[in-house]
Amino acid sequence: xxxxxxxxxxxxxxxxxxxxxxxxxxxxxxxxxxxxxxxxxxxxxxxxxxxxxxxxxxxxxxxxxxxxxxxxxxxxxxxxxxxxxxxxxxxxxxxxxxxxxxxxxxxxxxxxxxxxxxxxxxxxxxxxxxxxxxxxxxxxxxxxxxxxxxxxxxxxx
Amino acid sequence: xxxxxxxxxxxxxxxxxxxxxxxxxxxxxxxxxxxxxxxxxxxxxxxxxxxxxxxxxxxxxxxxxxxxxxxxxxxxxxxxxxxxxxxxxxxxxxxxxxxxxxxxxxxxxxxxxxxxxxxxxxxxxxxxxxxxxxxxxxxxxxxxxxxxxxxxxxxxxxxxxxxxxxxxxxxxxxxxxxxxxxxxxxxxxxxxxxxxxxxxxxxxxxxxxxxxxxxxxxxxxxxxxxxxxxxxxxxxxxxxxxxxxxxxxxxxxxxxxxxxxxxxxxxxxxxxxxxxxxxxxxxxxxxxxxxxxxxxxxxxxxxxxxxxxxxxxxxxxxxxxxx
Numbered sequence: 001x002x003x004x005x006x007x008x009x010x011x012x013x014x015x016x017x018x019x020x021x022x023x024x025x026x027x028x029x030x031x032x033x034x035x036x037x038x039x040x041x042x043x044x045x046x047x048x049x050x051x052x053x054x055x056x057x058x059x060x061x062x063x064x065x066x067x068x069x070x071x072x073x074x075x076x077x078x079x080x081x082x083x084x085x086x087x088x089x090x091x092x093x094x095x096x097x098x099x100x101x102x103x104x105x106x107x108x109x110x111x112x113x114x115x116x117x118x119x120x121x122x123x124x125x126x127x128x129x130x131x132x133x134x135x136x137x138x139x140x141x142x143x144x145x146x147x148x149x150x151x152x153x154x155x156x157x
Numbered sequence: 158x159x160x161x162x163x164x165x166x167x168x169x170x171x172x173x174x175x176x177x178x179x180x181x182x183x184x185x186x187x188x189x190x191x192x193x194x195x196x197x198x199x200x201x202x203x204x205x206x207x208x209x210x211x212x213x214x215x216x217x218x219x220x221x222x223x224x225x226x227x228x229x230x231x232x233x234x235x236x237x238x239x240x241x242x243x244x245x246x247x248x249x250x251x252x253x254x255x256x257x258x259x260x261x262x263x264x265x266x267x268x269x270x271x272x273x274x275x276x277x278x279x280x281x282x283x284x285x286x287x288x289x290x291x292x293x294x295x296x297x298x299x300x301x302x303x304x305x306x307x308x309x310x311x312x313x314x315x316x317x318x319x320x321x322x323x324x325x326x327x328x329x330x331x332x333x334x335x336x337x338x339x340x341x342x343x344x345x346x347x348x349x350x351x352x353x354x355x356x357x358x359x360x361x362x363x364x365x366x367x368x369x370x371x372x373x374x375x376x377x378x379x380x381x382x383x384x385x386x387x388x389x390x391x392x393x394x395x396x397x398x399x400x401x402x403x404x405x406x407x408x409x410x411x412x413x414x415x416x417x418x419x420x421x422x423x424x425x426x427x428x429x430x431x432x433x434x435x436x437x438x439x440x441x442x443x444x445x446x447x448x449x450x451x452x453x454x455x456x457x458x459x460x461x462x463x464x465x466x467x468x469x470x471x472x473x474x475x476x477x478x479x480x
Contacts, residue, residue: 118284120265125242127269134353142265143286144165144350 014048019067021089021096022079027052027060029083034064035152036078037071045069058085077105078112081138081151107132107141113156119143129156161460161471162271163279163453165287166325167354171332173471178297180452181445191222191451195458198224201254203247204281205232205261210421211281211291214446215258215454222451227254248273256457259283277457285319285348291420292325294449295379298442302416303376306333310374314340315381315401315426317347322420323381324351331358338371339364342397345383368403372410378403378436380419380426404428408436418442 025033030049039045046067055061070090071079079086080102090098110128114121120142121129131138137148147154163169184191200219204212216226229235229250237246243266251257251274259267260281267280267287282288300306311330317323317339328351330337337360339347346364347355355362365371372378383401388394402425408417419427419439431437456471 116264118262118264120243120261120263120269120283123243123263125269126244127272139350139353140265142268143284144167144264146349146353 015094016048016065016067016091017094018092019065019069020071021091022064022066022071022083023061023087023089024055024058024085025062025064025079025083026058026085027062030062030064032082032152033062033079033086036082036155037064037066037069037075039066074108074111076102077108078151078155080104081108081133104133108138111156112138112147112151112154114140114143114145115147115154116140116143116145119145161277161457162267163277163289163457163471164267164271165280166289166292166329167287169289169329169332169471174293174296174329174332177293177449177452177456177471178300180456181293181297181449184451184455185445185448188221188448188451191455193223194455195219196223198222198255198454198458199253200224200226200454201250201257202226202228203250203257203259203261204229205237205243205259205266206282208260208281210443210446211258211260211288214443215279215281215290215450217447218450218454221447222454224255224454243270244273247278250274251276251278256454277460279453279457282321284321285324286321287325288321288420289325289329290446290450290453291322292329293453294442294445295322295326295418295420296329297445297449298418298438299377299416301445302418302438302441303414306330306335308334309376310336310338311377311379312338312340312368312371312375313379313381314368316345316383316387317341317351317381318345319384319387320381323379324348326379327351327362328354331355331360335361337362338375340366340368340371340401342366342383342400344397345387367400368407369410372407372415373412375411375415378411378415378417380417380423382422382424382426398426402426402428403431405430405434408434411436 022033030051039047048065050063052060076088086102088100089096107130109130112131113129121127130141132141137146139146202212219226247270256277258279258281259270262284264284264286266283271278280287303309313323383398385394415436416438417436421443
């Protein structure tokens with residue numbers, strides 16, 4: 001299916017040479033994706049953002065292009081929690097060499113910290129945080145606390 | 158390494174619960190039959206928080222099975238004061254004992270500890286998390302005093318937010334055809350995680366701010382303590398705690414068969430005059446801690462011996478985490 005809006009979008013945000021394009025983020029989600037990636041403007045990373053771009057699939061979508069960086073699986077897993085429809089495009093020398101939809105993992109490990117201060121993962125113990133992914137949030141495998149809102153605030157990568 | 162841990166009632170199936178309760182009934186009926194059953198076993202007691210009933214009933218249970226207990230002692234006298242991690246502590250102690258019982262102030266402590274041990278581990282309370290062996294004796298008591306678990310209407314009152322016995326009990330009751338009424342002040346309602354599980358299980362639950370209006374429907378009233386430290390000031394605590402206190406006069410509106418349970422210790426949420434009413438069952442409930450914990454240990458040790466080789470008899474199958 002041709003996505004005319006995507007073509008239109010390409011006119012707005014230029015192609016990148018090397019890096020990652022995170023496409024089909026629900027409209028308004030780009031800032032959270034940037035937060036997940038730890039991009040706040042101070043790191044020097046070259047980043048292009050399209051927000052509320054018309055999209056056949058989502059109505060409105062956001063697009064994030066990060067130059068000279070290929071996302072890790074852990075980062076993609078966390079993005080999947082807030083942008084389940086996202087596609088990840090890895091670009092090398094202007095060509096998309098990998099393109100795949102995010103898949104919500106069964107668990108995410110080491111990327112979120114538990115908001116419960118009494119959780120054992122907040123103590124000085126040799127344990128990595130682990131969350132089970134629910135339909136609409138995540139749950140700490142250790143203390144069973146459920147997190148739904150503001151996941152980006154608990155990202156630890 | 159194939160064995161069970163008992164960490165959360167969320168992982169206990171109806172069949173597993175009934176296996177423990179049935180075994181407990183057999184043991185209670187003829188304790189002499191198991192007096193030497195685990196003569197070679199040592200149970201390690203690791204309590205990082207105060208405990209009287211849980212610690213002593215586990216100790217009584219292993220001794221009545223012919224085994225023995227070793228006790229870490231208070232935190233003050235252990236190497237924890239030297240800064241040793243919980244992970245290291247339980248890893249070492251699991252080499253001294255055939256099973257460990259752990260109480261710790263942090264939620265999730267037992268789950269984490271189970272990843273570092275080579276023997277079955279029983280969660281005896283992890284902060285405001287879970288207390289599964291208490292639930293087993295609660296269910297045993299309900300079955301004994303209220304005649305069964307299916308068809309029961311259970312009221313659970315008090316500190317539902319931080320009460321680990323409440324969280325464990327609520328999850329376990331979803332395995333049975335029981336109706337649950339939760340009675341608490343707004344600020345101490347069930348936490349989101351427990352609420353989520355109840356919803357997912359399709360359990361029949363309702364929440365109330367007052368016991369009035371629901372008391373007359375209850376087969377069981379499970380009362381828990383509202384703790385002073387949960388409130389910013391003394392006045393607020395007194396006001397709230399007073400509203401969730403029952404006495405003999407309160408129970409005049411209860412069904413004649415309504416059984417009052419409490420995990421103990423009580424402070425003043427159940428007035429002493431309730432003790433003399435036919436509703437009071439909390440002391441017998443506490444006594445049930447020994448046969449129920451004997452049954453739990455018996456099944457865990459049998460599982461550790463190999464059991465049927467396929468299915469774990471109770472709890473969550475462990476064996477250390479891949480790392």
